[in-house]
Amino acid sequence: MNCSMKKEQVVNCQFSVWYPLFKKHTIKSLILPLPQNVIDYLLDDGTLVVSGGDHNTQQTNSSDSDAEEDIQWSDDETTTTVTAPEFPEFTSTVLEAINVLGGRAFPKLNWSAPRDANWIALNSSLQCQTLSDIFLLFKSSDFITHDLTQPFLRCSDHDTPDPVISYELVLRKWSELIPGGEFRCFVKENKLIGISPRDYTQYYHHISKQEEQLSQSIQEFFSQHIQYNFLDEDFVLDVYRDSWGKVWLIDINPFGEVTDSLLFTWEELTSGNSISGGQQDGDVAQQQEGPAFRYTTSEVTVQPSPCLSYRIPRDFVDLSTGEDAYKLIDFLKLKKSQQEEDEERGEQP
Ligand SMILES: Nc1ncnc2c1ncn2[C@@H]1O[C@H](COP(=O)(O)OP(=O)(O)OP(=O)(O)O)[C@@H](O)[C@H]1O
Ligand SMILES: [Mg+2]
Structure with missing residues (x-):
């Protein structure tokens, strides 16, 4: 087990801790x-x-x-x-x-x-x-x-x-966020190592079409506004790219298993080895420097929405028994x- 999230990291990811630092860049x-x-x-x-x-x-x-x-x-x-x-x-x-x-x-x-x-x-x-x-x-x-x-x-x-x-x-x-515009970014030792769409269960045509641009604008946002400005060097950043191409901060989460690793695994994120980009296709061609950008590439891999499993209301379960x-x-x-x-x-x- 490499994942060793500390209590202090959780404390630092509270809304009231990060919001004052990044107020200008968030909702x-x-x-x-x-x-x-x-x-x-x-x-x-x-x-x-x-x-x-x-x-x-x-x-x-x-x-x-x-x-x-x-x-x-x-x-x-x-x-x-x-x-x-x-x-x-x-x-x-x-x-x-x-x-x-x-x-x-x-x-x-x-x-x-x-x-x-x-x-x-x-x-x-x-x-x-x-x-x-x-x-x-x-x-x-x-x-x-x-x-x-x-x-x-x-x-x-x-x-x-x-x-x-x-x-x-x-x-x-309240802000109407388009699901295909939300991305989760994994930051380790103040380096952006991986990016995944937050809604990885759907195929988004615009993501495969604009992979380069998307990755580029998120990297710029990270290096200009976030990098070295947070209290921790390991964290997970949620961002939104609006239809004008502007990137916003949505949330900061602990770098550890409490946070959903989406198209990555916590094992690879914490292993210390650099993560290969691309689509887990076995092609080892390592990207130079930039983060790994993973997304769902076709309708075939579409998965059910993760929150579906929460849909049986606890209260009704109690009732039924x-x-x-x-x-x-x-x-x-x-x-x-x-x-x-x-x-x-x-x-x-
Ligand atoms: N101000 C807002 N207005 C409307 N929808 C929002 C707003 N902020 C967030 N959302 C939507 O709600 C989702 C969850 O928000 P947020 O990331 O703050 O929750 P969370 O509990 O921290 O999620 P996670 O457990 O994945 O970290 C976002 O992905 C976004 O789609
Ligand atoms: Mg969160």
Whole structure:
């Protein structure tokens, strides 16, 4: 095992650590500290319910008239009352932040976005307009739970104490990114050694057509703006090349197995041998200096989308085994209140 990611590397890849360094080159974002009661709520899988009182509309009345909503049901023996949690202060901070970002935000925690949960949202996307949108995604996501419960899972320095983490909600301005424009770049000892399209499961004609240009513009972006400017010499960079050809930073991830190596393997990335470019075709012709650029070359190799395996909702699995019938009730209530919100809002696209 060569892969020896340290806890400090994970700490350095937190959004709030890299964002100030590379603000100019990435999507506008706001970082909000997560209050402990919100963290507790996210970790409590007893209930999905949130209050419906966070409409992101013009309402400025400070009264709580519409806030409290008790949900009751009777148990066999006892009567349980579940009160939807209320986070009035946090709710208004979040709504204000979303407004500053133009009304639509992409949410994540210190490291992860709830990519595995987008199927659950009404719009099947990670686009959020209210705190309930965010909570629904976060509470349904294993990636978010990973951030909260075991961020240092694959680190090699088990014996050192876990660094203390201040949890934060990251809200990024919603941006329509074209999947074929996203690339993951592997940086070792401050050298760009490999590039793979993030969506390696699809064949993109433009990538094979523009391989040279793409690789060139990503290398330029890296050497001009990123190289030697990060706290670590080993890391994984996600970039986006927009339709004007401009390259943007999307995220920075730890150089290790917690990060998906896409068309590479962690073994080759960490082996110390230089990686051959091209398409793993056994052609040993080593590229001079530049990073290995790998992509899917034909429709034949197209694979199912990796997040499909997350699609069986945990809550429904519980339900099917008869473990927790209340979760469905909670879930349906939440969906209903979201729908009502949407109707009130007047069905904007
Ligand atoms: N501001 C944004 N607006 C819309 N979509 C976005 C935005 N930022 C990221 N995305 C999309 O969401 C995907 C995941 O984002 P991001 O890389 O931040 O999540 P992550 O949890 O760090 O992923 P990974 O686990 O692969 O590192 C991106 O590939 C991109 O397609
Ligand atoms: Mg990431």
